[in-house]
Amino acid sequence: MTTRSKTVVHLIGEPSKDFTQRVLPTATNVLSVYFHLHKINQVPKKDAISDVVHRLLNIWDKARIPTAEKRAIIKKVGSTY
Numbered sequence: 001m002t003t004r005s006k007t008v009v010h011l012i013g014e015p016s017k018d019f020t021q022r023v024l025p026t027a028t029n030v031l032s033v034y035f036h037l038h039k040i041n042q043v044p045k046k047d048a049i050s051d052v053v054h055r056l057l058n059i060w061d062k063a064r065i066p067t068a069e070k071r072a073i074i075k076k077v078g079s080t081y
Contacts, residue, residue: 015040019055024063030056030077049077 008014012028015036019025025033030052037048053073060067067073 019059021059024065025056025059027080031080034077034081045078049074053077 012032012035014032016029016032017036019029019033033055034048034052037043037051038045041048043051053070056073057067057070
């Protein structure tokens, strides 16, 4: 059993399992999904970032939003945390 103090991240709140499909994710949403993968599911940092970026690219592709290269997005998400 995990307590709220161990799962809640300051300024983000409770981490989310996934992005909502109705709106484009914000930076807060991206970090929320990352923290869920990394802190709660115990996924290594590099793998968690890669998974989040993969999910982002799928959403942006559905919305037909032009994107940068995957490695540039991984670098940006990695530098945010």
